Amino acid sequence: MLAFLLRRVIQAIAVLAVVGLIAFSMFRFAGDPVNQIVGPDTPASERAEIRKSLGLDDPVLLQFARYAGDVVQGRLGISYQFRQPVSQLLAERMPATLELAFCATVFALVVGVLMGVFCALRRDSWLAGLFQAVSLIGISLPTFLIGILLIYLFSVTLGWLPSYGRGDTVRLGWWTTGFLTWSGLKALILPSITLGLFQMTLIMRLVRAEMLEVLRTDYIRFARARGLSTRAVHLRHALKNTLVPVITIAGLQLGSVIAFSIITETVFQWPGMGLLFVQAVQNVDIPIMSAYLLLVALIFVTINLVVDILYTVVDPRLRLSSATA
Amino acid sequence: MSRSTLKILARGVAAGAVAAFALTALPAQAANVFRFAFQGDIKSLDPYSLKESFTIGMHGAVYESLITRDKDLKLAPQLAESWETPEPTRWRFHLRKGVKFHDGSPFTADDVIFSAQRVRAPGSNFQTNVPGDAEFVKVDDYTVDMLLKKPNPIAVYQFSGWYIMSKSWSEKNNATQPTPPTAAAPSYATLHENGTGPFVITEHQPGVKTVFKKFDGYWGKVESNLDEAVFTTIGNDATRVAALLSGEVDWVDPVSLQDQQRVNSSGTATVMAGPELRTVFLGMDQWRDELKDSSVKGKNPFKDPKVREAFYRAIDEDTIAKRVMRGQATPSALLIAPTLFDRANEIKRPATDLKRAKELMVEAGYPDGFSLTMDCPNDRYVNDEAICQAVVSMLARINVKVNLNAQPKAKYFAKVLSPGFDTSFYLVGWTPSSQDSHNILFEIAGCRKPGDKSGRGGWNLGGYCNPKIDTIADQVEAETDKTKRDALIKEGFDTIQADWGYIPLHQQALAWGVSKKVHLVQRPDNMLLLYWVSKDPQ
């Protein structure tokens, strides 16, 4: 067990190193940061000097080694555009992204499960058809267009919900939260729907498929034969068995929700890490880009690691026996 | 986790939420708050870090300069009550008394001398705002002399962008040098301010929001009736307009052209349009012996003035201004805005003439046209990519096949400004930072010379060169008589036009979206100055 853990941790570190290298080498092609640092009438000689002092003229491997060394020591560098430590910028932006990702996931889970169960149980009703049609829109239109349409409808036309930002936030230590103010909660609605719609569709379809499968299995038939009420069978047995894969998927998707919040945050001017990253790409702010990618990689690797360990710890047979109990 | 612990936890969270609601509900006093959004952000609070109009304008709410520019962009006293030139190389500034920095320390001549050093130190982006050869001498606590090596009539033209910082504050906070891009640690001055202006910054989250509050110890009277101003960045065009239309913000910049009608018909906001100082123009590579990425091999068609004229005449700027810019652009004959040069109206734009353009192409030896690549930014100027697309289809009519390479500004500028200027045909917008024609004759139209460190031709990306322009530029720099100076400038611009050296397109219109509750001043330099903003109280 310990050997397995150790091996996975080493692999995870290797993954991070590779991500770091790939991310780092790509930035050399994303444009010249010097033009973003200085104003337009800076002479070429001065530009060359800045380029040199930033180490941009050194071989890529040397630049990477220097960067990796800094990261290991906890130094993520200074943002070119904001002239602030990247770690501090990311820490400031992280609560916004995590709260958005959390709400989007909760929305996707709750609505997705409810709609999926309904669609499985009332397979042929018109409402099930409607749900499935609506859910299709979630994966048929690009996220940015959905976001803009929601803004148009709920902010501009109806004036119900804010079109940008987090509203008023409350500071709890280093964490800022939008959960404790009315405007903060209202500001969460549209971005969460936009970001969660895709996951919601996935979950709805997964739940529906799993439910249909479980409903055909013998033990459900037995449960019915034992005279349990339909509702009890559906909820206590069928749904329970459906939820294991659903939660696994939702957990695995959390990382990609965070990564894909890039688009949602851009549309809603949500002051999170994704927006920071997009601004960094536009301004060729290499330290921010590197740190963001490493952070996303870290989140993914951690989630993968946890899932792997859980699978090993929980013997599959355990799951099976509890399911039939 | 057992059920009871969950319950306790839930109760705790609920109690916390109620408390927080109560807390946030309390400070609902009747402050007059102005909320505004711009597509970019205030990157640094260090006033010498980045020369960019919006940032300079925002700094202008908290910092002040010796000489400012008034609502009509004319020079006006600010921290210097008056100034004179007792001899051509000596400027004397009489400083305002009783001015206090936001930390309470008094403003004196020492601060001016300190700021003159700091603004010209390595890492400053404003080094050219103060003449490099100028020496600042303290006469007494409230008088400073600036000594020049040679006469310079426009020595103080860029003083409005040179904000005065406090010497003692900078020393105390280890911020005596401008924060260079290579800094290992952020400077105190990038996140904090200490100016003499009518507003103080109480909160600054780069890229998120910045909060300005009225400074009670301000020396002068302020037009603004604001208690507070909250700035947010909103990068997405649609979201920004939506925020204005829904009343979440009182001011946005820019409002994209197609949304202006919608804003004007909203009943709650209007678009304030005015001419901007920036001129958008096209440049052609006349430097290389063989044009890059072109079907023409072994020679450069742009070296032939006939080809340049053909391009000029084929591009129908009036239609671009009317259709692509929806009327929100003024076609320009010059590379400078007419407000910045008094004799601008004497030079007319050569007419669009497709027939003549085709003839010229035949005369130049390209009856079947040729192909080339055009570089264009797609997130820098108003409808930049759409303008380039229109140019592409207009040039198709004289058989020139243009391969359009439209890129975000980071990539675009990296390409066209790379050593050797990697472009054949490009679109750029330019505002002379001195607000004077010399800047154009020197930086845009001056000859590029390898190894030249003076900055001449630094933005002459196409390498247009006529030595006559350089001679004129040097004369303009030293000439103090306005009539003679204007005559020289006109000769310079006439020469550029006769050479078909550049294709000026237009000055784009400013497009501020402003709530009807707000009253403010719009200057052609596109700076929002908070001390001129007022908002009707609720």
Place this chain on the structure above:
Amino acid sequence: MSGRDIDAGGAPPVPLQAATPGRLARWRDSDLLASFLRSKTAIVALLATILMVGLAVAAPLISPQNPYDPAQLDLINSNLPPIWQADGQAPFYLGTDDQGRDVLSAVLYGLRLSLIVGVLGVITSGIIGIALGLIAGYAGGALDTLIMRVADVQLTFPAILIALVVDGVARASFGGALDVGPLIGLIVISIGLSFWVQYARTVRSSVMVEKGKDYVQAARLIGLTPPVILVRHVLPNVTGPVFVIATINLALAIITEATLSFLGTGLPETMPSLGTLIRTGNRFLFSGEWWIVAFPGLALAGLVIAINLLGDWLRDALNPKLQ
């Protein structure tokens, strides 16, 4: 779902040519066709897909204008509404955009580009994923670990980031503007590199199940090389799930291309795909020029929904537990 072909396992390998008509016949008699004919949704979805593909293929023949030819665009015709509105003009049936580009033509050509990008992207990711999955599953050991760790790395990078990498590298090495061909290639590679993991994981797990079975052991005993065993015997057993993934990924790939356009790394405005049309069109959403975004949006949504419905039906039909 691997049950159906197992009985064939012990027999000597059937030559591929001979197998094809046999498979066709089997398909004709299979549950698949019956299930298809039973499902109205599937029929409608298939018809819609065929219609869209047909329109895309015929675009140069039926479009009033070639939207890629700048000489055919005239600013005088810009921002015209659809024909049924007051200012509408023939032949611009669905109106024009801000460059005077005919929206109908742009949608037809855009449909074509989006389909090309989607199909090529799916094929690329399929080839990469299936190959790596087969190798990982069959070889096991260090090679398996390596491939699956690479898959982890890949998952870390959303398609958008990969596209930024590929786009940046390519532009830097080619310099200047790219023609539409290489640019499509770039996007296809970006999509291919983003979506292969799912195939690889599916194929790998199937292979691991199959490789212990008797017929594979038998094939190995009669001296068949691993590539032959993999391609002839193992691969056919995973075509079902691979096909389902491919259909759903096709829809995803088309959307991804649109999203790339939003971030400015998709196809250029002068050669618009549906995604590019939506990106440029959404600027006109508030100004009342709704047709610039609405028609490309409808076309994209229609295409993606049709493909998704087909994928759904296919998944259900191929899932033996549901039959």
